[in-house]
Amino acid sequence: MTAASQTPPTGGEIRSLTGLRIVAALWVVVFHFSFTPGDTYADLWEPLQPVVRTGALGVDLFYVLSGFVITLTYLDKMGRRPSPRRMLSFWWARVCRIWPVYVVVTTLFGAWLLYKATQVTDGFVAYQLEQPDVDVWHYLQQLLMVQLWDQPFFDGSSWVGAAWSISAEWLAYVLFPVAVLLLWRLRSAPAVVTGALAVGAMVPLAYVCFTTGEPYFAWSWALRIGAGFLAGAFTCLAVRRISVTPRVERIAAGVAVLAVVEILVGLWWGEWRGQGEGEYGGVVVLAFPVLVGSLALSRQGLSRVLSTGPMVHGGRISYSLYLVHIPVFEIFWTSMGWTPSIAPGSGLAGFLIPQVLLFTVLLAHLSYRYLEEPARLFLRHRGPGRWARADRPARPGTPVPPPRAEQPAEVPAPAAALVPAPARAGAARTARHPRSRVDA
Structure with missing residues (x-):
């Protein structure tokens, strides 16, 4: 192997994809933040509406990233x-990554919903079209992430x-060992084949958005997680085949760069076609695997x-x-509705709104x-994840590498995190694509 020809990434952190995660997350956050009562910043939001109104697509971008990273890390x-044993180790690694902060936030917010229920008379306790059931049985479902x-x-x-997307992604993790049976057999397929499969996996969702502008129907969440995760997995297979x-x-x-331009053009086209209604711009999901693979x-550049x-x-x-x-x-x-001094449209509310966004970050x-990363490390060293190292004996004469410090990758994100696979390339690839050891 020469310095001019490197192997494709086979594990560890791909920093550009980690950076892409915050773009996807902020896309979702800004979408939800746009529902803040009042019109204090309406003039500032208006030019960005084609992007803001489609912020829910950030979840689909998370799914593609998740499928890519999980396949990159765990397929081999x-x-x-x-x-x-390997399946149990994989599932435990996922639990260690997503469960601690999830259960803390869910529990605390559940307590808030119970408190709010004692203060309102209209039954409107959560800002959702359908109110969630807050009781012991549904709390157990929330904890197990199967709700x-x-x-x-x-x-x-x-x-x-x-958090619905966390439950959907947890289902994808549970089924990933089944997907491996297919992905393993496609791992040596030409990049053009797996690349086409990656884009093809997003076609059903893109078609629904293009024809109806309404990608929400019975079990649409299953289509979104299935399409996004498989698209990311196929993208990973394509990338692995490219020197x-x-x-x-x-x-x-x-x-x-071209993928980003096409995404922006597609979002503005969707805004024009729907005249501010519908989500026709969802056709841009076709570009998500292209963007992830090229990065x-x-x-x-990007x-x-x-x-x-x-x-x-x-x-x-x-x-x-x-x-x-x-x-x-x-x-x-809720506080804006309860406290006159920060009511929508008030001067104090206008001052606090951007502060709330900064406070959230x-x-x-x-x-x-202080929670997500310490809890992950604590659980990983006390659960079945540690069995993976003992699952397969080293070949005779193979030196045992010293333990290396672990560093967090993120995620899945909406989602998923990066988990290291053993490096298989030489120093030339390492010099060209430096990775830090990371874990999920």
Whole structure:
């Protein structure tokens, strides 16, 4: 292997994709923030409406990222036929990543909903079209992250409204060992084949958006997680088959820019077609696997921007941001209705609104620093995840590498996090695509 030809990424953190996570998270956050009562900042929001109104698509971008990262990290670990021990290790790693902050936020917000129920008479306790059931049985469902699995619509399924996507993604994790049976057999397929499958997986959702502008129907959440996760997985298979050269990096950097341009054009087209109604701009999901794959193959252009320290840190706190923003917003919105001094349209409300957004980001940072990451490390070293190292004996004569410090990847995000796979390339690839060891 020469310096001009590198192997594609096989594991570890791809910093540009970590940085992309905060873009997806903020897309969702701004979408929800736009529902803040009052019109104090309506003039500022208006030019951005094509992007703001379609912020729910950030969840679909999370799903593509999740499918890519999970496949990149775990496909080789799972092997042709995942053993029960490896499946258990995988599931435990996912629990360690997504469950601690999820259960804390869900429990605290559930307590808020119970309190609010004692203060209102109209039964409107959560800012959802269908009110969630807050009782012991549904609390157990929330804790197990299965509250969505038997529901055709996600409205009212989760106490924290946005957490429906966590339940959907947990289902994808549970089924991932089954998907491995297919992905393993496609791992050597030409990149053009798996790349076409990646874009093709998003076609059903794009078609619904293009024809109806209404991508919410019975079990649409299952289509979204299935399409997004598989699209990310197929994208990963395509990327693994491409040798990274300077020319490939230049092309990938250009494709990434083109994908972003097409996404923006598609969103403005959807706004024009729907005249401010509907979600015709959802057709842009076709570009999500293209964007993720091109960013993974290059360190230039957009990849360089997304790989900067602030963007990567934003990606790492994105999961906490995704979970905490709804409780913060809803408590603030309720306070606006209860407290005349911060009523919608008041001067004090206008001052506090941007502060609430900044506070949400700060809270996400604190959640990641003092809850999400410490809890993940604590659980990983005390559960079945530690069995993976003992699952397969080393070959005779193979030196045992010293333990390395683990560093968080994020996620899935909306979602999912990056989990390291053993590095299989030499120093040349490492020099070209430096990775930090990360874990989910």
